[in-house]
Amino acid sequence: MAEKEYDADSVKVLRGLEPVRARPGMYTRTDSPTHIVQEVIDNAADEALGGHATNIEVTVYKDGAVEVTDNGRGIPVEIPKGETQPAVELVFVQLHAGGKFDKEDENSSYRFSGGLHGVGVSVTNALSTRLEVKVKRGGKVHGLIFENGHCVEPLAEVGKCLKRDTGTTVKCWPDPKYFDSPKVSIQQLEHLIKSKAVLLRGVSVSLSIEGTDGFEERTWTYADGLPQYLDELIGEREIADDEVPVPIIAGEFYHQENTDGISKGEGAIWALSFGPGGGRGESYVNLIPTLSGGTHEAGMRNGVFEAVKSFMEHHSMMQRGVKVSSEDVWNNVYYVLAAKVLDPQFQGQTKEKLTNRDAMKMVASAVKPMMETWLTQNVDHAKRISDLVNRSAAARNKSTQKIEKRKTTGINLMPAKLTDCEAAGTMEAELFLVEGDSAGGSAKMGRNNEFQSLLPLRGKVLNTWEVDAGRIFANSEVHDIFVALGIEPHTLKDNPDFSGLRYGKLCILSDADVDGSHIQVLLLTMLLRHAPKLIERGHVYISQPPLYRIDVPAQGKNKPLRKIYVSDDVEKMSMIEKLKREGIAEEKLSIQRFKGLGEMNPEQLWETTLCPDTRRLIQVRLPEGEVSEALKMFDMLMAKNESASRKEWMERRGNDVEADV
Numbered sequence: 001m002a003e004k005e006y007d008a009d010s011v012k013v014l015r016g017l018e019p020v021r022a023r024p025g026m027y028t029r030t031d032s033p034t035h036i037v038q039e040v041i042d043n044a045a046d047e048a049l050g051g052h053a054t055n056i057e058v059t060v061y062k063d064g065a066v067e068v069t070d071n072g073r074g075i076p077v078e079i080p081k082g083e084t085q086p087a088v089e090l091v092f093v094q095l096h097a098g099g100k101f102d103k104e105d106e107n108s109s110y111r112f113s114g115g116l117h118g119v120g121v122s123v124t125n126a127l128s129t130r131l132e133v134k135v136k137r138g139g140k141v142h143g144l145i146f147e148n149g150h151c152v153e154p155l156a157e158v159g160k161c162l163k164r165d166t167g168t169t170v171k172c173w174p175d176p177k178y179f180d181s182p183k184v185s186i187q188q189l190e191h192l193i194k195s196k197a198v199l200l201r202g203v204s205v206s207l208s209i210e211g212t213d214g215f216e217e218r219t220w221t222y223a224d225g226l227p228q229y230l231d232e233l234i235g236e237r238e239i240a241d242d243e244v245p246v247p248i249i250a251g252e253f254y255h256q257e258n259t260d261g262i263s264k265g266e267g268a269i270w271a272l273s274f275g276p277g278g279g280r281g282e283s284y285v286n287l288i289p290t291l292s293g294g295t296h297e298a299g300m301r302n303g304v305f306e307a308v309k310s311f312m313e314h315h316s317m318m319q320r321g322v323k324v325s326s327e328d329v330w331n332n333v334y335y336v337l338a339a340k341v342l343d344p345q346f347q348g349q350t351k352e353k354l355t356n357r358d359a360m361k362m363v364a365s366a367v368k369p370m371m372e373t374w375l376t377q378n379v380d381h382a383k384r385i386s387d388l389v390n391r392s393a394a395a396r397n398k399s400t401q402k403i404e405k406r407k408t409t410g411i412n413l414m415p416a417k418l419t420d421c422e423a424a425g426t427m428e429a430e431l432f433l434v435e436g437d438s439a440g441g442s443a444k445m446g447r448n449n450e451f452q453s454l455l456p457l458r459g460k461v462l463n464t465w466e467v468d469a470g471r472i473f474a475n476s477e478v479h480d481i482f483v484a485l486g487i488e489p490h491t492l493k494d495n496p497d498f499s500g501l502r503y504g505k506l507c508i509l510s511d512a513d514v515d516g517s518h519i520q521v522l523l524l525t526m527l528l529r530h531a532p533k534l535i536e537r538g539h540v541y542i543s544q545p546p547l548y549r550i551d552v553p554a555q556g557k558n559k560p561l562r563k564i565y566v567s568d569d570v571e572k573m574s575m576i577e578k579l580k581r582e583g584i585a586e587e588k589l590s591i592q593r594f595k596g597l598g599e600m601n602p603e604q605l606w607e608t609t610l611c612p613d614t615r616r617l618i619q620v621r622l623p624e625g626e627v628s629e630a631l632k633m634f635d636m637l638m639a640k641n642e643s644a645s646r647k648e649w650m651e652r653r654g655n656d657v658e659a660d661v
Contacts, residue, residue: 017093017126017149024178027123032181033066033174034188036127039120040068040170045196045287047072048203053167058193059208059215064183067171074137074166077155086155088135089144092125093151121170125149127179128172139163148175190218192289198222198229199287199338226250226271230336233281234273246274246381249374253366254340258582261358261564261575263342268363270300272335274385279327281335285344285354292347294354296339298613299363305329306364307371308385317386319394325450328392332385339363343574347616357565357607357614358578415455415480419444423451427504431484432543432610433457435510435519436598443509446602447610453503455484460515461522465529465638472530482531489530496533506534507617509543509609511596524620525638528630535620544616545597546608548572551590552579565608567616 020027029035037058047053053072060066076087083090125131131146141159145152176182190207197205197220206219222228227248254267272281283290283297290296305326312318339359347353375382414420423429431453434443443454462475469489473479482489486500508523510516520542527535534540546565550572554561566572576586597605609615623630636645 017095017122019095020123020126021149021178024123024127028127030179032183032185032188033064033127033179034184034192036124036174037066037068037172037184037189038192039124040066040172041192041196042288043121044068044070044072044168045200047168048196048200049287054203056193056196056203056205057208058189058206060184060186060189060210062210063173064176065171065173066184067169069167069169071165071167074135074168075133077135077137077142086144088133088142089151089155092122092131092133092146093149095122124170124172127175129175131170131172134158134169136161136165136167194220195229195282195284195289196287198226198336199284201225226269226336226338230271230273230281230334233336234275234334246384247378248273249371251367251370253370255362258578260361260562261578261582262362263578263581266340266342266362268296268300268337268339268366270335270337270367272300272304272333274332274388275334276332276388278333279331281333281337283335283337283339285339285341285346285359287338288344290346290352290354292353294347295356295358295360295614296337296341296354296363299360299365300335300337300367301326301330301333302360302613303364303367304333304371307368307375308389310372311375311382312386312389315383315386317383317390319390322390322393322397324389324393325396328389328396331392332388337363343578345571345574355567355616360613413483415484417456417480418484419447419454421447421449421451421453424453424502429453429503430505430507431455431503432507432509433481433523434597435516442598442600442602442605443610446604446606448606452610453484455480457519460519461526463522463638464526465634466640469530472526478526481526485531485534487531487534490533491530492532492536494533498533498537501539504539505541505617506539507541507543509545509597512545512547512594513596521637525634527620528634532622536622538619538621540620541617542620543609544618547593549592549594550575550579551592552584553588553590555584563604565604 024030028039041056041058044053044056047070048056053070055069055071057069058066059069075091078087079085080087080090085093125146126149128146129148133144133146135142139161140157141161142155143153143158144155174182174184186209193205193207197203201222204219204221206217208215208217227250230248248271250269250271252267252269255262255264258264283293283300285294285296308329309324312324318324339354339362341354341356341359341362343356344359345355347355375385421429429451432443432447432455434454434456436456436458447454457477461477462472464472464475464478472489473482484502485506486502487498488496490496506527508520510519524540527540544567546567547569548566550564550566552562552564564575566575572591576589579589580586597609600608607614636642636649
């Protein structure tokens with residue numbers, strides 16, 4: 001069959017909601033429709049957060065439909081200037097359409113909303129067979145209906161209501177073909193709704209589920225807020241009969257002015273307690289649950305750790321010869337944290353992990369002093385906390401010593417350039433493949449030698465796509481990588497022995513330029529061809545070094561020169577806007593776009609690229625069900641005799657490349 005001619009008609013533009021239906025996994029979780037329902041609930045919660053709604057009702061029907069009703073202001077039904085569709089229709093059919101983009105107005109209802117991109121409910125609409133909207137506003141009830149993302153019944157007045165009776169009702173029927181499970185997870189939905197009740201004081205939140213005998217309704221209110229909710233999460237604690245549980249410690253702090261990259265109104269509220277079996281809890285940003293944590297959780301962890309460590313050192317409660325780490329403290333903490341962040345940056349559209357670096361400083365600076373005061377005022381409980389921490393530290397050190405004894409016989413076989421860590425041989429250890437000796441020197445001084453190892457690479461790694469497994473060790477760089485990892489070359493069909501794997505994370509750390517990207521591709525080529533199970537098991541990551549440095553001039557004696565690192569253009573613009581709110585003119589900022597890791601000193605490299613709390617890591621995964629297609633793609637990209645195919649591919653896909661990458 002002749003190949004179809006490549007011409008102008010070959011270029012397809014996905015319009016409206018087509019991108020969502022083509023790649024739903026880019027916009028939502030596809031295990032169940034729970035997340036697309038959450039988008040609707042989040043909109044209602046944002047109305048309550050702005051003080052415009054006091055009631056949120058969620059109803060799950062037997063046929064899989066879910067309805068969300070709030071008594072907020074109602075989505076505007078007028079046609080915005082420059083548009084041809086009513087506002088309520090736009091937010092359901094246009095990506096990046098919404099009322100939450102204006103963060104400048106300090107009186108804006110959506111100043112601290114979770115909605116960032118305006119893609120939330122439009123994704124719900126795109127992935128539903130039917131979606132009905134009713135809006136009560138201005139004494140009128142308006143309605144419109146969508147099917148498969150298209151408006152089939154335009155906005156029309158369907159009734160009357162009292163002028164003070166306002167709100168929005170959205171009912172959707174998720175399309176089963178986009179999800180592994182066709183119905184929402186009641187357990188996840190209940191947990192989400194209950195958490196909204198905790199975070200929105202004075203707001204009634206209910207869940208009704210249709211069954212064979214009618215509707216079962218549950219309503220949640222938390223008069224005491226986070227402490228009451230945390231007490232429920234902890235449940236029965238395992239303590240001795242003669243012991244009193246460590247009470248729940250609650251705090252709240254919000255900034256009253258724009259300063260040091262933190263905007264007015266930003267801050268956090270939290271509740272925490274200590275006990276065996278801790279290290280678990282929940283965190284939120286602007287009411288959005290951050291299931292994978294992020295920088296706000298890291299700030300809380302660091303603040304608690306520094307306060308506890310300071311107390312233990314001041315009262316000589318550290319065990320001799322045992323070094324206490326932040327995990328020794330955090331593994332005994334139960335917590336609930338709710339942060340307010342003006343311009344939250346999340347990892348992925350599902351918003352499961354916060355990545356704003358300022359959020360860590362913001363939360364840590366609020367938690368630490370309040371925690372120090374509490375420990376000083378509650379010495380008996382503070383001593384119990386110190387005992388818990390010492391036991392955790394002793395257990396961890398004992399475990400590490402056992403591992404050290406097992407691996408001593410192989411230490412001399414390690415590559416000469418490898419700078420190993422204390423935790424090598426455990427899944428807590430990380431190995432960074434670093435481009436060049438200059439970056440390797442800064443990384444060596446900036447790393448945490450407890451769990452981070454470095455292996456500098458000299459120049460470009462060999463393209464091993466067409467090299468037999470028996471011959472790849474002829475290349476010294478490839479040889480050193482496999483020896484350091486402690487595994488043997490293998491294929492996807494093999495069942496390799498991973499008992500000798502020495503690191504839980506293999507991180508590719510290269511410059512943010514074309515050469516750095518080429519090194520990434522060569523290393524991923526080697527791993528896909530000769531160590532694919534390492535990728536399949538989730539051990540391989542790509543580090544994202546910052547792309548820009550913003551130098552902020554000194555602002556008086558109390559505010560020295562600041563150097564701020566940002567990862568991309570979006571974060572750069574967001575940071576510039578924050579600095580403007582502090583009164584710093586854009587023309588006074590010095591913005592440097594840099595390519596090399598060697599341009600950073602060890603402290604800066606640690607903060608931006610190595611520190612687990614503030615770095616950006618992308619996990620490399622094999623495409624589910626499309627591994628053969630990925631192998632064909634690498635054949636075309638990396639095989640020696642495929643230059644004609646590569647040229648054709650680059651000509652066809654060249655416009656997809658962002659100009660500033």
